[in-house]
Amino acid sequence: MTHTPFSRRIFLQQGATLASLTSTLPWFIQQSAMAMLSPDPRLSSRPGEPEDRILVVVQLGGGNDGLNTVVPYGADAYHRARPALAIGSPSAKDGALPLDDAQGLGLHPRLEGLRDLLDRGCLAVVQGVGYPNPNRSHFASMDIWHTGKPGGRDHGWIGRYIDCSCSGSPAADAEVAIGRSAPLAMMGAKANPVSFENSRLYQWSGKELPGGLTASYDATNRAGLLDGIDPGSQAAFLMRTALDAQLSSDRVRAAIAKAPLVTYPGTKLAGQMQSIGAMIRDGMKTRVYYASISGFDTHGGQAGTHGNLMREVGDALRAFQNDMKAQGNEDRVMTMVFSEFGRRVAQNASGGTDHGTAAPMFLIGTQVQAGVHGTHPSLTNLDDGDLRFTTDFRSVYATLMDRWLSAPGKGCSAKVLGTRYDTLKILRT
Amino acid sequence: MTDFSLEPIRPSDWDAAAARHLLRRAGFGGPPDQVQALAGMKAADAVDLLLDFERTPTAEIPDSTFRKDIRRPPTAEERETYQRARRSQDEAMQQQLQQMRNERDREDREQLREIQQWWLQRMIETGRPMQERMTLFWHGHFATGYRGVEDSYHMFLQNEMLRQHATGNFADIVMRILRDPAMLKYLDNDESRKGRPNENLARELMELFVLGEGNGYSEDDIKEGARALTGYTFNDDTFAFEQNRHDDGPKTIFGSTGNWNGDDFARIILSRKEPSLYLCGKLYRALVNDAPGMPGRIEMRVVDALAKKLRDGQYDLKPVLRTLLLSRHFYDPTNRGCMIKSPVQLVVGSVRELGVPVRNMGAVNAAADLMGQSLFMPPSVKGWEGGQLWINTSTLFVRQNLLVYLMTGAGPDGGGDLGSWDPASIRVALDAATSGDRSRDADALLDLVLACEATPARREQFRSAVEALGGPLEGRRLVRALCLATALPEYQLC
Numbered sequence: 001m002t003h004t005p006f007s008r009r010i011f012l013q014q015g016a017t018l019a020s021l022t023s024t025l026p027w028f029i030q031q032s033a034m035a036m037l038s039p040d041p042r043l044s045s046r047p048g049e050p051e052d053r054i055l056v057v058v059q060l061g062g063g064n065d066g067l068n069t070v071v072p073y074g075a076d077a078y079h080r081a082r083p084a085l086a087i088g089s090p091s092a093k094d095g096a097l098p099l100d101d102a103q104g105l106g107l108h109p110r111l112e113g114l115r116d117l118l119d120r121g122c123l124a125v126v127q128g129v130g131y132p133n134p135n136r137s138h139f140a141s142m143d144i145w146h147t148g149k150p151g152g153r154d155h156g157w158i159g160r161y162i163d164c165s166c167s168g169s170p171a172a173d174a175e176v177a178i179g180r181s182a183p184l185a186m187m188g189a190k191a192n193p194v195s196f197e198n199s200r201l202y203q204w205s206g207k208e209l210p211g212g213l214t215a216s217y218d219a220t221n222r223a224g225l226l227d228g229i230d231p232g233s234q235a236a237f238l239m240r241t242a243l244d245a246q247l248s249s250d251r252v253r254a255a256i257a258k259a260p261l262v263t264y265p266g267t268k269l270a271g272q273m274q275s276i277g278a279m280i281r282d283g284m285k286t287r288v289y290y291a292s293i294s295g296f297d298t299h300g301g302q303a304g305t306h307g308n309l310m311r312e313v314g315d316a317l318r319a320f321q322n323d324m325k326a327q328g329n330e331d332r333v334m335t336m337v338f339s340e341f342g343r344r345v346a347q348n349a350s351g352g353t354d355h356g357t358a359a360p361m362f363l364i365g366t367q368v369q370a371g372v373h374g375t376h377p378s379l380t381n382l383d384d385g386d387l388r389f390t391t392d393f394r395s396v397y398a399t400l401m402d403r404w405l406s407a408p409g410k411g412c413s414a415k416v417l418g419t420r421y422d423t424l425k426i427l428r429t
Numbered sequence: 430m431t432d433f434s435l436e437p438i439r440p441s442d443w444d445a446a447a448a449r450h451l452l453r454r455a456g457f458g459g460p461p462d463q464v465q466a467l468a469g470m471k472a473a474d475a476v477d478l479l480l481d482f483e484r485t486p487t488a489e490i491p492d493s494t495f496r497k498d499i500r501r502p503p504t505a506e507e508r509e510t511y512q513r514a515r516r517s518q519d520e521a522m523q524q525q526l527q528q529m530r531n532e533r534d535r536e537d538r539e540q541l542r543e544i545q546q547w548w549l550q551r552m553i554e555t556g557r558p559m560q561e562r563m564t565l566f567w568h569g570h571f572a573t574g575y576r577g578v579e580d581s582y583h584m585f586l587q588n589e590m591l592r593q594h595a596t597g598n599f600a601d602i603v604m605r606i607l608r609d610p611a612m613l614k615y616l617d618n619d620e621s622r623k624g625r626p627n628e629n630l631a632r633e634l635m636e637l638f639v640l641g642e643g644n645g646y647s648e649d650d651i652k653e654g655a656r657a658l659t660g661y662t663f664n665d666d667t668f669a670f671e672q673n674r675h676d677d678g679p680k681t682i683f684g685s686t687g688n689w690n691g692d693d694f695a696r697i698i699l700s701r702k703e704p705s706l707y708l709c710g711k712l713y714r715a716l717v718n719d720a721p722g723m724p725g726r727i728e729m730r731v732v733d734a735l736a737k738k739l740r741d742g743q744y745d746l747k748p749v750l751r752t753l754l755l756s757r758h759f760y761d762p763t764n765r766g767c768m769i770k771s772p773v774q775l776v777v778g779s780v781r782e783l784g785v786p787v788r789n790m791g792a793v794n795a796a797a798d799l800m801g802q803s804l805f806m807p808p809s810v811k812g813w814e815g816g817q818l819w820i821n822t823s824t825l826f827v828r829q830n831l832l833v834y835l836m837t838g839a840g841p842d843g844g845g846d847l848g849s850w851d852p853a854s855i856r857v858a859l860d861a862a863t864s865g866d867r868s869r870d871a872d873a874l875l876d877l878v879l880a881c882e883a884t885p886a887r888r889e890q891f892r893s894a895v896e897a898l899g900g901p902l903e904g905r906r907l908v909r910a911l912c913l914a915t916a917l918p919e920y921q922l923c
Contacts, residue, residue, distance in 0.1 A: 139576050151617075153577065153809050172822055181799050182823075187808060194823045201841050202823065205830040206912045208843045211905075216894035216913050220887070228884045234720060234769050235881055237817055238825075238918035245822035299531075349524045 050407050055400060056276055056289045056320075056335040057158070057185070058269070060313065062297030063138065065306055066342035066359025066387075069111070070125055070372075071096040074104015077379035081346040085303060085353070099125070100372045110307045113314030117321055117364055122330075124368035124426045126396060128377040130358030130389025134341065138297070138355075141340040146185040148394050148417050157416060158288050159188025161401050164412040166190075172244050176279065177290035178272040186290060193290070194248065199256040199275065203249045222246050255282035261326035262319060269293040270316035277323040280333060287405060296339060300350035313337070317364055330366045334404055334427075337362040338393070344385050358389035361396055367404075367428045374424075392421060399423040431763045435734055435756040442760060443472040446876075450765050453880060453923045454716050455479045455754055456558025457777040460784055461858035461877065476754045480596065480747060482557035493547060493585065499537045500580040502665055534579075541581040545804045546790040548588065549797070552777045553787065563595035564588065565773060566715050568804070571606050571638060572812035573615045575805045583611040584805045586666060599708055599744040600699050603639060607661060607691050608668035616810070619662040621655065623676035631655035631694070633810050639698050641707035646683070646698075653680040657694035699744070705736035709749065716753065718764050719816050731758055766881025766922045769819050772800035774923060775828055782878075783911065784854050785835040792840075796831045800824050820921065832915035836908055847905040855911065856903050870902040871895040871910075878914045880923045887917070 072078045073089045073096050087108065088095040096106025097115045107115055117123040133150070135141045143152030154160075162170045175186045175193035186193035196202040204221070207214045224243040229236050255278045264274040272291040279286060293313065298306050317335060324330040342359030358377050377387035398421040402411025414420040438447065448467035452459045456479060467475040503511070514522035552561045568591060575584055587609050594602050606612050613619050613630070621627035631654035635646045660675030661668070680689045682697050689697070698704065709732045718728070735749050742748045753759055770778065776793055779785060787793055797803060801824060807813055830839075836852075839845025855877070862873040871892045875883045883891070894913050898906045914920065 137579070139579075143576060151577075153574070155809070182801075184808070189814070190818075192818055192821045192824075194821060196823055196826075197841075201830075202826060204826060204833070204916060205839050205841075205843070205845070206833045206916060208839060209833070209837060209845050209847060209909065209912065211847070211898070211909050213894075213909055213913060216890075216897060217916055219890050219894065220913070220917055223886070223890065226884050226886045228886070232720075234767060234817070235919055235922060238769070238820065238921050241820050241822060241825055242918040245825045248822045249826070299527075349520045354527060 058337045059292035060339035061294035064296040064339035070360040071106045085347045108310040110310035111314040113318030121370040124363040126361045127374040128390035134357040136355040156185035159191040160416045162191035163188040262322045264319040267312045273320040300352040302352040334365040357386040395421045432757045432761045458782040479559045485556045497582045564592040567591040569812035572807040577615040587611040610663035622674040626655040628655040644703040657689040658691040705739040709735040770923045772797045772802035829916040
C-alpha cells in the first residue's frame with residue numbers, strides 16, 4: 001500500500017465525512033480549503049514506504065538467561081557450567097523442546113507457545129546477539145540497546161527511524177508504548193511516542209469527580225483551534241493536540257474495550273499484547289508498538305522464576321500471533337523480542353546466574369525465515385566467563401528498518417545507526 | 430508591532446499582569462499576593478528583588494544531608510579482598526561482593542530519587558526563585574545524566590555548584606564545569622590520557638556548551654582541545670589534575686599554538702565572539718520566546734545587543750539578565766504566554782501560583798518523569814529540547830491529570846476529594862478583581878490562571894462552564910472550576 005501525495009489529497013477532500021476514522025484528521029478540517037490542498041506534513045511519509053507494516057517490540061527487562069531460553073543441551077560445557085540449572089535434551093525428563101537437533105539446540109520447556117509458532121513457520125531465532133565491549137550494568141546496557149550507540153547516549157533507534165522516514169513531523173500516533181513511561185528507544189528528535197500503562201488512564205481524570213465536569217471539559221478540549229489564534233503559535237499547537245488527545249483517547253479506549261477474537265492468557269504481558277492487538281485491529285496508523293515485561297534478573301533461585309517467565313512470554317506471543325491471524329493481519333505484523341544482556345555461562349552459588357553478555361533474539365511473524373540463524377557462541381572459548389557475541393544487535397535493527405519497515409532500497413538504517421550494518425537473511429521480504 | 434527595544438518598560442505598562450509575567454519567567458510564578466507586591470513596586474526594583482537574590486535568606490530551606498560515601502572508592506583493604514576473591518575463584522566470596530555492589534547501586538539510585546525530590550521541593554519553597562530557575566537553565570545547558578555518572582552525590586555537587594553561580598559569570602561556570610566530577614565522568618574525560626585522548630568533552634564544550642554547533646571550529650580543533658584536556662579527572666569528590674596523564678606537547682587551537690592545558694583551551698574559545706551570541710540566544714529562548722525559528726531575523730538584534738553586553742562585562746550574567754528582564758521587549762504582548770511550560774515549570778508553578786498541596790513529592794516527581802523531565806536524567810548531553818516536544822496526546826493527559834491530583838488527590842484509581850484543598854486564597858484574589866458576579870468571576874479566574882489572553886470564544890465557553898456549576902464560585906465549586914481551567918490547552922503556556 002503506497003500513499004502518493006495525490007491519493008492523500010483525494011483522501012483529504014473526502015475528509016469531513018471520514019472524521020471519525022482517523023484521529024489526526026480533525027487537524028485539517030479546521031484549515032482553510034487552500035491549506036487542505038497541500039499535503040499535510042504530519043501524514044506524509046516518503047513515497048514507497050510500506051506504511052501498513054507494523055513492528056511490535058517486546059522487551060525482557062533484567063537480562064534474560066539466553067542459555068536457558070535457547071538451550072544448547074548438546075554441549076557438555078553447558079552441563080558442566082550449570083550442574084543445577086542445565087536443561088536436558090528433549091528426551092530427558094522436563095527436557096528442552098526440540099528446536100534444532102543437529103545443532104543440539106532446544107527451547108526452554110515452558111516455551112510451548114514459541115514451539116507452536118516455530119511449527120507454523122512463524123519463529124526465527126537469532127543466536128549470540130550482542131555488541132563489542134559489553135556493559136553489564138542494566139541501565140547502561142539497556143541504553144545501548146535502546147540507542148544502538150556504544151555510549152548509549154542519543155535518541156532512541158526507533159525514534160530516529162521515525163524521524164528519518166517521515167518527511168515532515170511524524171503522525172501523532174506513529175509509535176505507541178504500553179507502559180508507565182515512554183521507552184528511550186522511541187524518543188526521537190521529532191518522534192515522541194504515545195504511552196499509557198492502561199487505556200483507562202489515557203483520559204482526563206477530572207471526569208470521575210462528582211458534579212459532572214465532562215460536558216464543560218469536552219466543550220473546551222474538543223473545540224480545536226479557536227478563532228483569533230495564530231495557527232502557527234504554541235497555543236494553536238496545544239489546542240490541536242488537545243483535540244487529537246480526545247479523539248485518540250476515544251479511539252484507543254473503544255478499541256481496547258472490544259472483546260478480542262482469540263483468548264489471551266491473564267498475565268501482564270498478555271494484557272499488553274491484547275491491547276496492542278486491539279489497536280492493530282482498529283486500523284490505527286501506528287508503525288511501532290512497544291511492550292515490556294521485567295523480572296529476568298535471576299541472581300538467585302532461578303529455575304522456577306525463569307520457567308514462569310518463559311511460559312508468560314511464549315503463551316502471550318502465541319495468543320498475539322493467533323489474534324493477528326484471526327484479524328487477517330498476520331502478514332503485516334512482525335514482533336521482535338530482546339533483553340539488555342544474557343547471563344553468565346556458569347551458575348552462581350545461589351542457584352541463579354549473574355549478568356552476562358550475548359543472548360538470542362526472537363523474531364515472530366509469517367514473514368520470517370523460520371528456524372535458527374547465526375552461530376551459537378562457543379561455550380569453551382569464553383571472555384572471562386562470558387559468551388562472545390556472534391551477531392551485532394544493530395544488524396537485526398538494520399534488517400527490520402531496511403527490509404521490514406521500509407521498502408527495498410529506501411531504508412535509512414545507515415543514517416539512523418551512524419554505520420552501515422549488514423542486513424541478515426532472516427526475513428522472507 | 431512588536432517592541433524590540435531593550436529600554437526599560439514604561440511605568441504605565443507595569444501592572445499585575447507584567448509582574449506575573451516576570452515572576453513566571455524569572456522564576457516559577459507565585460501566589461496572587463506576591464504578584465500584587467511586585468506590581469506595587471517600581472519595575473526596576475521588582476527585577477532587582479528577583480535578580481539580587483543574595484539579599485534573600487535561604488534559612489527556611491532545610492539543608493541537605495545526602496550521603497557522600499555510597500560511591501566512595503574502595504579502601505586498600507577492600508581492594509585486596511576483591512583481588513583475593515578473584516584470584517582464588519572463591520565463588521561464595523565473589524557472590525558476596527557482588528551482592529554488596531548491587532546493594533550500593535540500589536542505595537545510590539534511591540538517593541538520586543531523594544535528590545530529585547529535594548530539588549523540586551526547593552524550587553517550590555525557595556524565596557530565591559530566580560536562583561533555582563537559572564540552576565535549572567544551567568542543568569539543561571551543561572546537561573549531565575545520572576546514568577552516565579552513577580554517583581548521586583556527584584550529581585548533587587554539580588547542582589550545588591550551578592546554584593552557587595547561577596547568575597554569576599559564564600566563563601567562570603565553564604571553568605568550574607571542566608573541574609566537575611560528574612561532568613568529567615559523564616563525558617569520559619576521566620579516561621582521557623596522553624596518546625589516547627577522549628574527544629567527548631572537547632567536542633561538547635565546542636558544540637553544546639560554549640560555541641554552538643558549526644560555529645567556526647574544525648575537527649582538528651576538537652582533537653587538539655581533547656589533548657589539552659587530558660589529565661583533567663577527579664579523585665573521590667574533587668577535581669584532580671594528573672600530570673602524568675596530561676599531554677603537555679604543543680597544540681594548535683583556532684590557529685594559536687602553545688602547550689595548552691584545558692583552562693587555556695577554554696580561554697581560547699571564550700575569547701571569541703560566538704560564545705556570547707550562542708549563550709544569549711539560548712537565554713532568549715529560555716526566558717523570552719522559543720517559538721519555532723526564534724530568535725528570528727529581527728529578534729537577533731535583541732540577542733546581538735545582549736551579547737555585546739555580555740562581552741563588555743567579561744561574561745558577567747547579571748547585567749544581561751537585568752537589561753533583558755526589565756526591557757520593553759520582554760514585556761511585549763507577543764512574548765507573553767507564548768512558551769510551553771516544561772514539566773518542572775508546570776509542577777512547581779502550579780503549586781506556587783495556586784497554593785495547592787504537593788500531597789506526595791514521590792508521586793509528583795514520578796509525574797514529571799512521565800511528562801518527560803526527570804531531573805538529573807536529561808535525555809542526552811543536549812539537555813531537554815523542550816517546546817512542542819514536551820507535548821503529545823499522552824503527556825497532555827498526564828499534565829491535566831496531575832493538576833486534578835494536586836487539587837483533589839484523585840489518582841489513577843480515582844478517589845478524588847473536592848474538599849481536600851481549600852482554594853480560599855484564590856477566592857480572595859477573585860474578590861479583589863470582581864464583585865462576586867459569576868460571569869465576571871469566570872473571566873477573572875482565566876486572567877489569574879492563564880499566561881495568555883483568553884479569546885472571546887474561550888471566555889464564553891468558560892463562563893458557561895462556571896454557570897453550569899450552579900452557585901457562587903467558592904469552595905468545592907471553585908475547585909471544580911480550577912480543574913477545568915487548568916485542563917484548558919492554554920494552561921500549558923507561560
